Amino acid sequence: MFSNASNFVHGVDKAFLIIGGFTVFFLVSFTAIMIFFIVKYNRKRNPKATQVKDNTLLEVIWTTLPILLVLFMFYIGWEGFLPMRQDPKGAMKVKAIAQMWKWNFEYEDNKQSDTLVLPINKPVRIDLVSKDVIHGFFVPAFRIKEDVVPGKNNYSWFIPGELGDFDLICSAYCGVSHSYMTAVIRIVSQQKYDEWIAALSALPAASSNPGFTVLQNNACTGCHSIDGSPLVGPSFKGLFGSTIEVKTNGVMRKVKVDEEYIETSIYDPDKDIAKDFTHGIMKPYKNIIKDNDIKLINDYLKTLK
Amino acid sequence: MDQTKQEPYVSYLEHKGKYTGIRSWIFTLDHKRIGLLYMYAIMVLFFVGAIMGLLMRIELLKPGETIMKPQTYNGLFTVHGIIMIFMVVIPGLSVVFGNFFLPILIGAKDVAFPKLNRFSWWVYIAGCILAILSQFLKNGPPDTGWSFYAPYSTTTGTNVIMATFAAFVLGFSSILTGLNFIVTIHQMRAPGMKFMNMPLFSWAIYATAWTQLLATPIVGITLLMLIAERLFGIGFFNPNLGGDPVLFQHLFWIYSHPAVYIMILPALGVITEIIPTFCQKKIYGYKAIAFSSLAIAGVGFLVWGHHMFTSGMSNQARWFFSLLTFLVAVPSAIKVFNWLATMYKGSIDLKPPFLYALSFIFLFTIGGTTGLLLGSVATNVQVHDTAFVVAHFHYIIFGGMGFAFFGAIHYWLPKMYGRMYNFKRATIAWAIIFVGFNLLYFPQFILGIEGVPRRYFDYLPQFQPLEVISSVGGFILITGLIMMVYNLVQGARKGEIAPANPWHGSTLEWQIPSPPSLENFDEAPVVKSNPYDYE
DSSP: OOOOSBTTHHHHHHHHHHHHHHHHHHHHHHHHHHHHHHHHTBTTTOOSOOOOOOOHHHHHHHHHHHHHHHHHHHHHHHHHHGGGGOOOTTOEEEEEEEETTEEEEEOGGGBEESSEEEETTOOEEEEEEESSSOEEEEEGGGTEEEEEOTTSOEEEEEOBOSOEEEEEEEOSOOSTTGGGOEEEEEEEOHHHHHHHHHHSOBOOTTTSOHHHHHHHHTTGGGTSOSSSOOOSSOOOTTTTTOEEEEEETTEEEEEEOOHHHHHHHHHOTTSEEETTOOTTSSOOOTTTSOHHHHHHHHHHHHHOO | OOSSOSSOOOBTTTOOOSOOTTHHHHTOOOHHHHHHHHHHHHHHHHHHHHHHHHHHHHHTTSSSOSSSOHHHHHHHHHHHHHIIIIIIITTHHIIIIIHHHHHHHTTOSSOSOHHHHHHHHHHHHHHHHHHHHHHHSTTOSOOSTTTTOTTHHHHOSSSHHHHHHHHHHHHHHHHHHHHHHHHHHHHOOOTTOOGGGSOHHHHHHHHHHHHHHHHHHHHHHHHHHHHHHHHHOOOSSOGGGTOOHHHHHHHHHHHHHHHHHHHHHHHHHHHHHHHHHHHTSOOSOHHHHHHHHHHHHHHHTTOGGGGOTTTTOOHHHHHHHHHHHHHHHHHHHHHHHHHHHHHTTOOBOOOHHHHHHHHHHHHHHHHHHHHHHHHSHHHHHHHTTBHHHHHHHHHHIIIIIIHHHHHHHHHHHHHHHSEEOOHHHHHHHHHHHHHHHHHHHHHHHHHHHTTOBSSOSOOOGGGHHHHHHHHHHHHHHHHHHHHHHHHHHHHHHHSEEOOSOTTOOOSGGGGSOSSOBTTSOSSOOOOOSSTTOOO
């Protein structure tokens, strides 16, 4: 009757059916009673109302019964939920790193992937890390959702029970591309998983440019691509040294991108708005990105021809 | 009407005071005129918010970009939320009908502090102006959602400071109105009007006023903390500055959950007035209804955590908030039982106000019982932050508070203006609104269960049929709303002269002329031991 996509589907869907059942029952009963009364006691048929005395017993019953009923519904919900917070010891661990507006998954040995590949029938604990604002780790098919809160060590866990691709979506509003912050969770056999993880290369930490690390740590690359593709903001590729059109105080002008322009664009992004882009989207990074890091960024941008 | 009085009766609308023309409204101290001023402002703001909602529904007619960019969409749902929550539904019934009818229902000539009342109105308008300004200033409309979650709200470049400051100012208007109503109920009741003889709308306003007074300061401080963090980099909420984003959510919902009861309690009160009148029957379980208002207001203070079940709160907090959320459903259910019992053996007259009351019970039941699915932690995990939540709170706020508001206008309009609207047109408009409303919001329950998050600019192609039904519902709804307002305006201006008591109501407002005179009661009102005495 219930899908087996994860070990929580049964508990959640059972609660849905039971509480949802009461919902329908009450709605149908109240509506039926209203319609019955409207017909039976319509003024045309019943021109004079009959005054009725309050009945204490009736009131006690319709207070006590709902209390028992809601306690029961609470219990069903709690029973379905509690296992979600009891991750088994020895579960495989993956770190989900959220930033505006993409997901990254970090496996053991610093290996990273933008698809979450997992072996079937094996418990996995996902440690939720945010680099900027609050995101939501939501897999509808698995019936799991947990917020990814910056500065907090939140987690989710589950046992995948079906092979295939499942949608991971961001459920907590996080800005302009919120509805595009999705990723794929791919459940494969243990054997395929072993092959895949062996082929996954570790993040080339040593070769990484320090300026690129600054950009990544501040989630700049969520909006500014390094390969020329237009995202929310202008791409970094070929930017440095080029001449671009910007709007300053409402007037279009041409400007050459140099160290000074880059610094102004980071500290006071709304001062010059590049053509085809809108103001107010980027926050000022004054006091967040230090002078020294600006230099690293400039050095890196010079390499992006 | 009575010969013993020396001055002839002059309605509050025609009364000549110190000021004339427009100034007789801006500087009025009359609770009835202030109530009308709030009503006009709220109706205008409601239509502004509704048009924003309609624009969002047009955008969602097909996947991908339809008529606007994502940033515009994010600004729209934020501003729609700010207008509808802080300027329309939180003040809503309380400032319009609380102002107009609370004093009359308890046999008073005005609220306890008329000048404070006028000041609250001015503060409200100042807050509205600030909020509207925040849309047009240089950095673009706020894009945080109406809940202003940190750290997004502390870092985005848009006009968050202006918008939060507007909400802060609007909060003061709410606090002062709450204070005024509490003192009015304690001090201004007519001789013989004990607490237990008060009409139940007054009880609802009383419970609401305490919530306004006690809960609103918390959101005021929270928003000031947010502003301080943005202006001076004080790390309250941003973890990069040593703050805690979850702290913001706690502080925000400590107010904003009780705020839901600020919206809905007066609505329950209105329905409790309409039902006995149109059944010509004594309300069933007077005490249970009165005390359930207080119970909802009281327990409502302790359930805020159910907005945060996925935020990483401790397990203890999760079960505590879930349990209390389930318990707060009980007093609401009791009210519904009492309304149904009141209809039993009544003499039911299906006039427009009663139609709104019936549809209120239907929509409020859907809104309330889907609230159980959100209050249960297991199901909350699936539907939290999805379209299901959007559907749920529109059923409560619009289906509940909104329909009660429309019901209240249709019920009390003949008293407020002394004229009657067209029944046939009102009934047709009601039917269009009811159908449109359900088409608009019901599909969103299904979308949410299937996993479509809220605040999504785009969606997958398989969800398009339900999104289209929802958008079509939006257009039907707005058609009905325009028809309803047209009918009401026509009625208030040119309708037939209404008798003083067109519905044969038993409460005090129906015992005085329509529209009432400046001081409401030209002779001391006769207080009955039970306000719903139809014997």
